[in-house]
Every structure is written in structure tokens, then in C-alpha cells.
Amino acid sequence: MESNLPLKNLVVLDLSRVLAGPYCTMVLADMGARVFKIEHPEGGDDSRAFGPFVGGESAYFMSLNRNKLSMTMNLKHPRAKQLFLAMVRHADVVVENFRPGAMERLGLGYETLRDVNPRIVYAAVSGFGHSGPYMLKPCYDIVAQAMGGLMSITGHPDGPPTRVGASVGDITAALFATIGILAALRERDGSGQGQKIDVAMLDCQVAILENAVSRYLTGGEVPGRIGNRHPSITPFSSLATADGWVIVAAGNDSLWARLCGVIGRPDLAADPRFATNGDRTAHWSELEPLLTEAFGARTTAEWLAAREGAGIPSGPINDVAQVISDPQVNARGMIQSVEHPVAGPVAVTTSPVKMSRTPVDREFRSAPGLGEHTAYALGELLGLSLEQVAELRREGAL
Amino acid sequence: MESNLPLKNLVVLDLSRVLAGPYCTMVLADMGARVFKIEHPEGGDDSRAFGPFVGGESAYFMSLNRNKLSMTMNLKHPRAKQLFLAMVRHADVVVENFRPGAMERLGLGYETLRDVNPRIVYAAVSGFGHSGPYMLKPCYDIVAQAMGGLMSITGHPDGPPTRVGASVGDITAALFATIGILAALRERDGSGQGQKIDVAMLDCQVAILENAVSRYLTGGEVPGRIGNRHPSITPFSSLATADGWVIVAAGNDSLWARLCGVIGRPDLAADPRFATNGDRTAHWSELEPLLTEAFGARTTAEWLAAREGAGIPSGPINDVAQVISDPQVNARGMIQSVEHPVAGPVAVTTSPVKMSRTPVDREFRSAPGLGEHTAYALGELLGLSLEQVAELRREGAL
Numbered sequence: 001m002e003s004n005l006p007l008k009n010l011v012v013l014d015l016s017r018v019l020a021g022p023y024c025t026m027v028l029a030d031m032g033a034r035v036f037k038i039e040h041p042e043g044g045d046d047s048r049a050f051g052p053f054v055g056g057e058s059a060y061f062m063s064l065n066r067n068k069l070s071m072t073m074n075l076k077h078p079r080a081k082q083l084f085l086a087m088v089r090h091a092d093v094v095v096e097n098f099r100p101g102a103m104e105r106l107g108l109g110y111e112t113l114r115d116v117n118p119r120i121v122y123a124a125v126s127g128f129g130h131s132g133p134y135m136l137k138p139c140y141d142i143v144a145q146a147m148g149g150l151m152s153i154t155g156h157p158d159g160p161p162t163r164v165g166a167s168v169g170d171i172t173a174a175l176f177a178t179i180g181i182l183a184a185l186r187e188r189d190g191s192g193q194g195q196k197i198d199v200a201m202l203d204c205q206v207a208i209l210e211n212a213v214s215r216y217l218t219g220g221e222v223p224g225r226i227g228n229r230h231p232s233i234t235p236f237s238s239l240a241t242a243d244g245w246v247i248v249a250a251g252n253d254s255l256w257a258r259l260c261g262v263i264g265r266p267d268l269a270a271d272p273r274f275a276t277n278g279d280r281t282a283h284w285s286e287l288e289p290l291l292t293e294a295f296g297a298r299t300t301a302e303w304l305a306a307r308e309g310a311g312i313p314s315g316p317i318n319d320v321a322q323v324i325s326d327p328q329v330n331a332r333g334m335i336q337s338v339e340h341p342v343a344g345p346v347a348v349t350t351s352p353v354k355m356s357r358t359p360v361d362r363e364f365r366s367a368p369g370l371g372e373h374t375a376y377a378l379g380e381l382l383g384l385s386l387e388q389v390a391e392l393r394r395e396g397a398l
Numbered sequence: 399m400e401s402n403l404p405l406k407n408l409v410v411l412d413l414s415r416v417l418a419g420p421y422c423t424m425v426l427a428d429m430g431a432r433v434f435k436i437e438h439p440e441g442g443d444d445s446r447a448f449g450p451f452v453g454g455e456s457a458y459f460m461s462l463n464r465n466k467l468s469m470t471m472n473l474k475h476p477r478a479k480q481l482f483l484a485m486v487r488h489a490d491v492v493v494e495n496f497r498p499g500a501m502e503r504l505g506l507g508y509e510t511l512r513d514v515n516p517r518i519v520y521a522a523v524s525g526f527g528h529s530g531p532y533m534l535k536p537c538y539d540i541v542a543q544a545m546g547g548l549m550s551i552t553g554h555p556d557g558p559p560t561r562v563g564a565s566v567g568d569i570t571a572a573l574f575a576t577i578g579i580l581a582a583l584r585e586r587d588g589s590g591q592g593q594k595i596d597v598a599m600l601d602c603q604v605a606i607l608e609n610a611v612s613r614y615l616t617g618g619e620v621p622g623r624i625g626n627r628h629p630s631i632t633p634f635s636s637l638a639t640a641d642g643w644v645i646v647a648a649g650n651d652s653l654w655a656r657l658c659g660v661i662g663r664p665d666l667a668a669d670p671r672f673a674t675n676g677d678r679t680a681h682w683s684e685l686e687p688l689l690t691e692a693f694g695a696r697t698t699a700e701w702l703a704a705r706e707g708a709g710i711p712s713g714p715i716n717d718v719a720q721v722i723s724d725p726q727v728n729a730r731g732m733i734q735s736v737e738h739p740v741a742g743p744v745a746v747t748t749s750p751v752k753m754s755r756t757p758v759d760r761e762f763r764s765a766p767g768l769g770e771h772t773a774y775a776l777g778e779l780l781g782l783s784l785e786q787v788a789e790l791r792r793e794g795a796l
Contacts, residue, residue: 006585023608031581050609051630051676052617059612060630110754129752132729138711140647142626142634147645147713149721151626151636153563154552161636161643161715163626164562165551166606173750175573180751182580183429187404187756189587195755203750206721206732208564210421210747211448213733214457216718217745219450223718228540228549228561232449232458236540238549238559245559247545249538278449313536315545317559320614320621323547323604331530334604335611347615349608352571352601353578354527356508357593358585 005032403430
């Protein structure tokens with residue numbers, strides 16, 4: 001049952017759409033929070049219209065919104081505003097990812113919510129944050145990845161700047177927002193006061209640049225694109241095999257010596273050009289062709305078998321199909337089939353937070369239909385009758 | 399002062415090294431947790447030896463370990479084990495990123511720690527997790543990125559699989575571990591019981607694949623490398639200008655129509671091949687050359703000025719130097735200079751969690767020297783005298 005989940009009893013009002021906000025509330029819902037997703041009655045979350053579709057339902061939407069409840073509200077309607085504020089009194093957390101100022105224009109800015117419930121934790125996820133000169137600029141994942149520097153260091157030396165294939169602009173903001181919410185709840189347990197958390201996609205991109213920033217700020221050299229190499233560990237890259245690719249990650253001198261044995265070139269371990277990690281990094285242009293020649297002689301599977309025997313960190317480059325069928329990924333329960341009433345069984349990835357006493361791995365609830373839980377939520381949180389809900393719906397508030 | 403930080407009073411014992419564990423405890427320390435970094439007396443955290451160096455100190459280490467305290471312990475020494483277990487009694491959280499089984503071999507596995515302090519939250523960050531067939535395999539960031547599928551969807555259609563230039567294999571594991579710790583602490587406040595959190599880099603890579611997984615599992619098509627495009631939104635890419643690159647992110651039909659006006663091709667908005675987002679995605683091979691031709695005629699700065707006027711999401715592709723000097727990044731306080739007693743002023747990125755009532759932006763403490771706080775920590779937590787500490791050091795326990 002859900003009664004043993006770590007975030008049980010946490011009530012989250014989720015006004016967010018598409019990815020950054022919904023990913024944050026997905027993480028919370030996966031851990032047992034009661035997430036009431038509040039959608040506009042006309043169409044709801046934009047991502048309900050994103051393909052591909054299964055039985056008319058968006059796979060994108062279904063994967064991000066499992067374990068949540070959906071209710072509709074037209075927040076421009078005065079009675080919906082009233083209802084929303086009444087719900088805020090019963091909630092712990094509000095999450096939104098509108099453009100800054102949008103909630104204030106609705107009359108539902110943080111200060112208004114705080115007046116209603118001083119304990120509310122209000123998380124705003126936006127492209128550039130709720131301050132600064134770019135505050136009101138529109139932003140998508142690729143804009144954050146580009147402006148935050150990540151694209152400039154992703155890709156090959158002779159190629160263009162490269163977008164990461166997953167939306168890490170949105171997702172890292174979602175994860176930092178989740179962290180901020182949980183930290184603010186902990187602080188609230190002592191102080192009795194909530195607060196506003198303002199997480200910007202651009203800020204989060206800067207925060208994950210890590211050693212690229214310290215390298216630039218200390219050495220003065222602007223980090224460029226170095227393909228699959230590591231800036232300071234060598235060999236730490238992909239190499240072409242007879243039939244594909246293999247990862248080589250020999251992070252220290254003893255692994256390097258073992259690798260030289262495995263590839264039948266023990267002479268390289270004794271070569272002063274490659275004696276230390278610094279030497280190997282400095283002489284990569286000489287080392288790479290030697291490794292390329294050696295690795296091209298055998299298949300990926302052959303190299304993996306040989307290298308694992310030697311305890312050298314290694315692995316294949318899996319495509320998404322191979323990931324889904326990987327024995328470790330399955331042993332960890334990272335893929336789950338969720339039964340959707342309209343779409344049927346839909347496979348989704350699960351939570352990577354594996355907890356020993358309150359495990360979050362359980363049968364996930366499928367993503368909700370638009371407004372599926374409107375009457376339930378208003379009854380549960382505010383005691384409204386079905387008649388009252390019907391009337392509000394007729395009025396256009398829901 | 400630090401008395402207003404959201405995680406004040408949280409005591410974290412940090413046995414982790416290099417990146418995934420230290421990034422997790424960095425996030426906690428940035429929010430005010432008291433992080434006691436426990437390092438081996440001989441050399442400490444491996445990353446103290448990673449270049450580049452400033453005044454002999456590793457920039458990599460300094461950026462990840464600000465706001466922490468360092469103490470040395472040789473956990474193979476029986477008296478150090480005793481001391482560590484005594485510290486666990488006073489702690490809330492233990493973080494480690496050893497290979498699975500290493501803590502048990504030290505006699506310090508989770509069950510042992512729980513017997514000493516049932517309230518302890520124990521977070522283990524590893525490559526493949528503490529279960530499953532790959533459990534004991536070594537892993538580095540690039541192995542997780544490769545095996546988790548991210549490299550297979552990052553890069554250009556005619557190019558090889560591509561590693562993300564930041565270590566998102568480590569960093570996403572760090573962020574999910576932080577979320578797990580904070581959720582477990584919240585649950586503990588009710589139940590009185592801690593637990594073990596087992597976060598695997600590979601699992602986290604799967605969790606961030608998001609729509610790539612749902613696209614494959616519903617449509618059956620294995621997602622490939624599509625360069626800087628979005629799989630289902632068009633135009634949403636980078637385009638070459640007369641002097642560089644610019645990001646184009648026209649996520650809906652009205653933005654598309656406006657974009658056609660800005661590039662002087664209103665005819666394209668009326669072209670049925672490009673009428674809807676689905677049409678534009680399906681006909682990208684016809685659309686791309688038209689956009690490439692148009693964008694090549696003006697500079698990045700000219701395009702940004704024109705497009706921002708039209709409210710179209712857009713931005714430059716910044717390198718790390720441009721990120722550091724960006725007005726928004728600076729207005730948000732994302733870069734801070736920390737005064738290190740040996741290295742002098744060292745610039746680091748700050749926390750992207752901007753909190754209104756308990757802001758975590760303050761003057762950060764510089765990263766500690768190896769064992770700088772050993773005597774302080776043992777005195778503070780266990781009441782040991784300086785003489786006792788000196789004796790333990792002579793014995794080789796510290």
C-alpha cells in the first residue's frame with residue numbers, strides 16, 4: 001500500500017505544464033506525495049497534445065504524470081481563484097512553471113498565497129528566474145543548454161556545439177526545485193514558515209558545469225569540445241571496435257598498465273610519453289591512433305569480455321532498446337508497465353531513489369485523464385458536494 | 399550568519415570521493431548542513447590531486463568541497479572505526495560512494511550503523527547500485543552515460559555517439575541521492591527510523607531519458623542522434639549565422655508565423671508543408687536548407703535583436719567565458735569568489751536553489767585543507783581533548 005511511502009501526507013498543488021515542473025512533481029509523486037495537477041479545462045497540460053500517442057493518449061504526458069491526480073480549474077474565473085486559495089490552505093507545496101509575473105496577474109502570486117497559508121512552500125521553475133535582466137524572456141530547454149554553456153563543451157573538436165539528447169535543461173531544474181522544496185519543508189518543520197523557491201533553468205546549467213568553470217577561472221583557457229574524452233583523465237573515451245564502440249575508462253596508472261596488457265601492447269605501459277595520467281592527457285594525439293589501431297582488431301563483445309576480466313571500467317554504448325532490455329536496468333526495476341484505462345499497458349521509467357525501509361517501487365498509478373479527479377479533490381480537500389462541483393462546472397470555473 | 403540556513407543542524411558524515419558523492423554533500427552543505435568530510439590521512443579525496451592547481455590546491459576539489467569540514471580517519475584502524483561509530487550516534491546522514499561491499503568489509507555496513515543509530519539515513523551512491531548482476535563492476539561517468547543510452551541520443555546524425563561535456567552521470571546521481579536523503583529525513587521525523595538509500599548512476603541515466611523511452615516503447619522506433627533538433631518540435635534547433643550560431647525555438651504555430659516574418663519569408667508560414675508542428679517536423683529536410691539560407695545572411699547579434707523583438711524564444715550559444723560574464727548569470731549571483739587561505743580567491747559556482755526567507759546565497763567557506771578540522775570535529779561531536787586527538791594521530795587512527 002501507499003501508506004509506507006516517504007512523502008505520504010504531503011499535499012502538492014501542481015500548476016505546471018510540459019516538462020520542468022511536471023518532472024519535479026513526478027519525483028514527489030513517485031515518493032508518495034499527493035499531487036493535485038490543476039489543468040485548464042480546455043485541453044489541459046500542453047503536453048497532452050505531444051505525440052506519439054497510444055490509444056489517443058500522449059506517451060510523453062503519461063510518462064511524466066503517473067501517480068498524479070488531475071483536476072480542472074479556469075484560474076481566471078473568480079470562483080476558481082477562491083477555490084484555489086481555499087485549497088492552498090490545505091496544501092504544503094505549490095509548484096508552477098509559468099513565465100515570471102503570470103501568477104501575480106492571476107492574483108495568485110506568492111505573497112497572496114502566503115497570506116492565506118504562511119506555511120506554504122511555493123516553488124517557481126522558470127527559464128531565467130524571477131530576477132535579473134532576462135527575467136521575462138521566453139526559454140526552452142535548448143535555449144538553457146545553449147546559453148548555459150553546456151552545448152559549447154558537448155560535441156567533437158571538428159563539429160558544432162551539440163545539444164544533449166535528453167532535456168537536461170528542464171530536468172536539472174526539476175531536480176534542484178525538488179531539493180529546494182524538501183529543504184524548505186524541513187526548515188518549515190522548525191520555523192512554522194514556508195517560503196518561495198525560485199529555480200532557473202539557466203542557473204542550473206551553470207551549476208552542473210562543475211570542472212569546466214573551475215578550469216576556465218583558474219587556468220584562463222575556455223573549455224572547448226573534446227569529443228568523448230575527459231579533460232584531465234586519459235584514456236577515458238570511446239574507441240571504435242571491429243563492429244561498434246567500446247568505452248575505455250582507465251582512470252589511474254595501474255588500470256593503464258592492465259589495459260596495455262589486455263590490448264597486447266605492454267610496451268606502451270613502459271613508454272615515458274604515457275607514464276602518468278598527465279602524460280597520457282598531454283600526448284593524447286599520439287596515444288589515440290595506437291589505441292584506435294588496437295581496438296579496431298576485435299569486436300565490442302570481445303573487448304568487453306577481455307577488459308572486464310582485467311577489472312578495467314568498461315561498457316558498451318547502448319541505444320535505448322538495449323537500455324530497456326539490459327539485465328541490470330531490469331534487475332533494478334527501472335522500467336515498469338502501468339495499466340492505463342484508455343491506452344492500456346504503458347511502460348514508464350521508475351524512480352532511481354531506491355529506499356530500504358519505505359521503498360518507492362510499487363505499482364504506479366497511470367497518468368490521469370483531464371479533470372478525472374476534480375470532484376474527488378474538491379470533495380476531499382474542501383468538502384464540496386457533487387452538486388456544488390457540477391454548478392461550478394456550469395459556471396465555467398472548472 | 400549561517401543560523402538561518404534551511405538545513406542548519408543537519409549533521410552529515412561524508413566518506414565520499416571525487417564527484418558523485420561530493421556533489422551531493424556540496425548541495426547539502428550549500429544549504430547549511432554541517433558536512434564532516436572524512437578523508438584518508440594519506441592524500442585524502444583523490445580529487446585533491448586533479449589539476450588544474452591554484453597555489454598547489456586543486457581547483458576541482460575546491461569547487462566541490464566548499465562549505466565542508468575535513469577530518470582524517472584511517473577507517474581500517476580499530477580505534478578509527480570506534481570513533482566513526484561514535485560519530486554516527488551524533489549524525490543524521492552518512493554518504494559514501496565506495497564500490498558495493500566496501501563498507502561491509504570495513505565492518506561499517508549500513509546494518510552496523512543502524513544498530514548504533516536507528517535514525518541514521520545512509521546514502522550509497524554507486525555506478526550500478528547495490529543489487530543486480532553488474533553490482534560489483536567498476537563505473538565512471540562515461541560508462542554510465544554510455545550504458546544508460548544518453549550518448550546514443552546525443553550527437554549529430556552523421557557523427558558518433560557523444561558524451562555530454564559535463565559529468566551528468568555523476569551529477570544526476572548526486573541530485574537524486576540528495577532528494578532521497580531529504581525525503582528519508584522527512585519520513586524519519588514521523589517514524590523515528592532512518593534507512594538506506596541506494597542510488598545508481600545507471601538508474602539515474604535511465605530516469606532522465608524521459609521521452610526517448612516513451613517514444614521507443616510506444617512507437618517501436620529506437621531514438622537516434624538528431625543533432626540539435628527536438629524529436630517532435632520544429633523549428634527547435636541551432637542555425638548557423640554569418641558569424642556563429644543562434645538558437646531557434648519556435649514551439650508553436652503562432653511563433654512559427656512570427657519567425658517567418660522576422661526572416662522575411664512570410665510565404666513559408668502559408669506553405670502547407672510547414673503548417674503544423676507535425677508538418678514541420680516531417681518536412682525538416684526541406685525546411686532546414688531554407689532556414690539555413692535565411693540565417694546565414696545576418697550575424698548572431700542581429701538575429702537575436704530581431705527575434706527578441708518578436709518574442710520568439712532565442713539565444714546565443716555561449717562558451718564558458720561568456721557564461722561567466724553573462725549579465726543574467728551575474729544578476730542571479732551564480733558565481734562567487736571564495737577566499738582560500740592557501741590558493742587565495744577562487745571563483746566557484748553557487749547554489750541554483752534561490753530561497754526567499756532562508757537564502758542560501760552567503761559568503762561561502764573555502765574548501766578545507768586535508769584534516770583541517772579533525773581536532774575540532776572530534777572535540778565538538780565526541781568531546782575529545784587535543785591530547786586524545788594527538789594520541790590517536792600517533793597511533794595512525796587519524
